[in-house]
Amino acid sequence: MSQVKHKRLSDLHPGESATVVEVQAKGPVRRRLLEMGFIRGAHLKIEKLAPLGDPMELVIKGYHLSLRREEGDCILVTQAQ
Amino acid sequence: MVTIALAGNPNCGKTSIFNALTGAHHHVGNWPGVTVERRSGACHMGSLEVEVVDLPGTYSLAAQSEDERIAARFLADPAVDVIVNVLDASNLERNLYLTTQLLELHRPLVFALNMTDDAERKGIQIDLEALAILLGGPVVPTVGNRHEGNQELKDAIARVVSGEESALRPVSVNYGDDIERELAKLAQEIARDERLASEQPPRWLALQLLEAAPEAEELVEQSHARSAIQAQLRTSLDFLENHLGADGGTLLAERRYGFSHGLVKEAIKETGNGQRTFTEKLDGLLTHRWLGIPIFIATMIGVYALTFILGKYPQDWIAAGFAHLHDWAATHVPPGELASLLVDGIIPGVGAVVVFVPVIMLLMGCIAFLEDTGYMARAAFIMDRLMHLMGLHGKSFIPLIMGTGCNVPAVQATRTIESRTDRFITILVCPLVSCSARLQVYILIAGTFFPPVQAALAIMALHFLGFGLAMLMGKLLRLTLFRGDNAPFVMELPPYRLPVLKSTVIHMWEKGRVFLSRAGTVILAGATLVWFLSHYPGIANRQWTAERQQMEETIRARKLPAVQEAQQLTAIQHAHESRVMNSSLAARFGKLLQPALAPILDPDHNRPEAWKDGVALTAGFVAKEIVVGTMAVVHQASAEKAEEGAPLSPLQDTLKRRSGMTPLTALAFLVFILIYTPCLGTVGMILKETRSWAWTAFSIAYGLGLGWVLAFATVYLGRIFGYA
Numbered sequence: 089m090s091q092v093k094h095k096r097l098s099d100l101h102p103g104e105s106a107t108v109v110e111v112q113a114k115g116p117v118r119r120r121l122l123e124m125g126f127i128r129g130a131h132l133k134i135e136k137l138a139p140l141g142d143p144m145e146l147v148i149k150g151y152h153l154s155l156r157r158e159e160g161d162c163i164l165v166t167q168a169q
Numbered sequence: 170m171v172t173i174a175l176a177g178n179p180n181c182g183k184t185s186i187f188n189a190l191t192g193a194h195h196h197v198g199n200w201p202g203v204t205v206e207r208r209s210g211a212c213h214m215g216s217l218e219v220e221v222v223d224l225p226g227t228y229s230l231a232a233q234s235e236d237e238r239i240a241a242r243f244l245a246d247p248a249v250d251v252i253v254n255v256l257d258a259s260n261l262e263r264n265l266y267l268t269t270q271l272l273e274l275h276r277p278l279v280f281a282l283n284m285t286d287d288a289e290r291k292g293i294q295i296d297l298e299a300l301a302i303l304l305g306g307p308v309v310p311t312v313g314n315r316h317e318g319n320q321e322l323k324d325a326i327a328r329v330v331s332g333e334e335s336a337l338r339p340v341s342v343n344y345g346d347d348i349e350r351e352l353a354k355l356a357q358e359i360a361r362d363e364r365l366a367s368e369q370p371p372r373w374l375a376l377q378l379l380e381a382a383p384e385a386e387e388l389v390e391q392s393h394a395r396s397a398i399q400a401q402l403r404t405s406l407d408f409l410e411n412h413l414g415a416d417g418g419t420l421l422a423e424r425r426y427g428f429s430h431g432l433v434k435e436a437i438k439e440t441g442n443g444q445r446t447f448t449e450k451l452d453g454l455l456t457h458r459w460l461g462i463p464i465f466i467a468t469m470i471g472v473y474a475l476t477f478i479l480g481k482y483p484q485d486w487i488a489a490g491f492a493h494l495h496d497w498a499a500t501h502v503p504p505g506e507l508a509s510l511l512v513d514g515i516i517p518g519v520g521a522v523v524v525f526v527p528v529i530m531l532l533m534g535c536i537a538f539l540e541d542t543g544y545m546a547r548a549a550f551i552m553d554r555l556m557h558l559m560g561l562h563g564k565s566f567i568p569l570i571m572g573t574g575c576n577v578p579a580v581q582a583t584r585t586i587e588s589r590t591d592r593f594i595t596i597l598v599c600p601l602v603s604c605s606a607r608l609q610v611y612i613l614i615a616g617t618f619f620p621p622v623q624a625a626l627a628i629m630a631l632h633f634l635g636f637g638l639a640m641l642m643g644k645l646l647r648l649t650l651f652r653g654d655n656a657p658f659v660m661e662l663p664p665y666r667l668p669v670l671k672s673t674v675i676h677m678w679e680k681g682r683v684f685l686s687r688a689g690t691v692i693l694a695g696a697t698l699v700w701f702l703s704h705y706p707g708i709a710n711r712q713w714t715a716e717r718q719q720m721e722e723t724i725r726a727r728k729l730p731a732v733q734e735a736q737q738l739t740a741i742q743h744a745h746e747s748r749v750m751n752s753s754l755a756a757r758f759g760k761l762l763q764p765a766l767a768p769i770l771d772p773d774h775n776r777p778e779a780w781k782d783g784v785a786l787t788a789g790f791v792a793k794e795i796v797v798g799t800m801a802v803v804h805q806a807s808a809e810k811a812e813e814g815a816p817l818s819p820l821q822d823t824l825k826r827r828s829g830m831t832p833l834t835a836l837a838f839l840v841f842i843l844i845y846t847p848c849l850g851t852v853g854m855i856l857k858e859t860r861s862w863a864w865t866a867f868s869i870a871y872g873l874g875l876g877w878v879l880a881f882a883t884v885y886l887g888r889i890f891g892y893a
Binding site (some may be wrong): 105111113116117118119120121122123124127128130136137138139140141142143145149150151152153154155156159 | 227228231260262263266380415418420422423426448452455457458459461462539546550551553554555557561657658659660661662663664869
């Protein structure tokens with residue numbers, strides 16, 4: 089695991105898939121992200137960015153969700169090799 | 170009487186199950202958090218009389234948002250006999266997260282596996298028996314908007330209530346040895362306070378404490394056993410952090426999703442053919458990088474046209490109907506105070522309320538349609554970047570744009586914004602957007618004091634100023650009064666669905682009715698008050714009335730040609746109305762306001778008639794376009810259209826010659842008109858939507874303050890640049 093580079097969710101590009109490593113947000117944002125399925129090991133796939141570049145649309149736990157860049161910044165992921 | 174609560178995620182079709190159960194048709198939403206209010210309906214299940222309560226759709230019971238608090242509190246109520254957990258069969262894993270919390274409440278649970286048609290289309294096969302065993306309650310497949318499975322659901326509920334249901338057994342998530350041990354210790358400490366333990370199952374409270382839920386912490390704070398509980402909580406959290414390497418919230422969420430994932434694996438066979446679904450294909454177009462925004466703009470133009478252009482017809486009919494009623498009453502009711510109350514107070518007042526109904530119904534219908542189809546979430550997705558810059562939410566865009574038509578339905582349209590903070594900020598900045606009523610005042614004043622091109626430019630500039638201020642105030646409110654209240658933008662993009670037209674129509678009807686009963690009463694009361702202020706004491710002055718009648722008789726006695734007689738009678742009527750108005754309480758109020766308004770409307774103290782602006786502004790509180798009519802009365806001139814060949818209407822002519830306004834003070838007046846206070850209709854709506862007199866008062870106060878400051882800045886800067 090230590091060699092695998094962690095990325096921020098917001099750095100991923102449309103079409104890329106990744107696995108959640110950690111949610112670094114605090115308080116209500118953290119809890120909301122957890123209950124929406126951003127738990128360790130959860131798979132996700134970036135679908136697209138909004139026409140203005142933010143927010144992003146992704147698929148996690150089989151449903152579609154949109155997140156702002158600032159929320160994506162506090163989610164660490166690893167990309168499948 | 171048996172009480173059942175409907176719980177489930179947003180977009181799981183809970184409201185359609187509610188409609189099917191109760192027969193009371195409500196709005197079927199497709200937008201996170203569409204049921205903000207508690208809805209209940211009665212129905213019969215066999216011999217049982219049942220009250221069904223539709224809870225707000227939530228993703229969890231963590232009691233973070235308003236909706237979750239409502240749901241969590243109601244579910245803790247011992248009056249709830251059965252909980253019906255509505256699950257979206259096509260999105261089961263996430264939907265079961267809430268279920269893991271509901272299981273902890275130790276109430277009989279019935280599961281409505283909704284939207285099974287969607288799931289089938291996605292190639293999802295669900296083993297109902299296995300699911301019922303794993304969840305410890307009956308599982309009924311349903312398709313809410315087609316009422317499929319409705320009878321079976323009722324039967325299952327009836328069986329649970331009568332104790333005949335065999336599938337019922339207690340199930341709860343196993344959080345693993347370490348967590349379970351700490352939970353047991355915490356629950357033991359909680360159980361020492363009997364009152365606390367009777368309110369909620371101790372284990373459920375312990376779980377909430379491990380997640381640091383504020384509501385649970387408050388409950389413990391009031392307990393006599395609080396020090397023991399808090400000490401145990403600290404020990405448990407430290408232990409878990411050290412042994413499992415994560416905080417309580419993370420650990421619980423992981424175990425819950427573990428439970429849900431395991432369950433889905435056991436009970437579901439996915440034969441997904443890997444093809445792009447209808448939603449994905451449509452989304453490819455509607456949120457396309459280049460096409461997304463044009464499609465959105467076209468949709469907005471469509472909604473706007475439907476609401477304000479199509480809505481104009483019924484509005485005109487209503488206005489014409491009330492005008493007829495007004496004329497009829499004016500000629501048939503013997504003149505006097507009561508007649509004036511009826512003719513100038515109540516009839517226009519009721520008219521001013523009713524005239525909003527068509528646009529409200531149309532706009533709410535459009536919005537419900539957009540929500541039901543799922544496009545609303547995409548609209549927010551597309552606009553969020555722009556709105557977020559202004560301290561607002563993607564969903565704030567539609568209310569702001571609709572505000573250019575009328576602020577009243579625009580404020581109501583903020584209902585779609587889930588987060589209280591985002592909604593309140595949007596409500597507070599919405600009135601800054603210049604509406605079509607204000608346009609009438611701009612046309613009057615700008616047309617009087619500016620040459621045509623400049624007038625058009627000024628009117629455009631006012632609209633931009635309104636938007637600019639809305640952005641600025643949004644950001645400012647976010648940074649000050651609503652600081653730290655940052656709701657995350659984690660928004661589900663639900664699948665596209667075909668709305669049920671019937672429920673949209675019923676939704677429109679409800680919105681119109683609610684407006685009439687809640688906001689309407691406030692507006693009518695306000696309109697009557699302003700009528701009183703602008704007619705008393707003059708209208709009760711017998712001598713004036715006698716003088717008027719005498720003059721009218723003198724004219725009639727002269728037997729002039731009909732046209733001339735009518736003209737003179739109108740002049741007398743205007744003179745009388747002007748006399749009443751100019752000596753009224755409102756006029757006195759206007760004069761009282763004069764010192765406050767002088768710096769913006771009479772900076773050189775050379776306008777003896779400046780107080781009349783104050784009167785017009787006071788009356789304009791009812792509705793901004795009333796400023797025009799009031800100016801006509803106070804200046805004793807007709808506001809009718811200019812005669813052919815004349816560039817200005819009689820009122821404009823009078824204003825130009827006699828009011829003493831200069832182009833600069835006229836501009837300041839317009840800036841003030843734009844901002845000074847939401848009109849009465851909007852105030853009524855703000856009160857209805859915020860349910861807070863304090864925020865309603867704030868919206869008026871900051872409008873007045875901001876309007877004054879900017880009007881003053883207009884005069885001040887204008888002078889620096891050499892205008893007078």
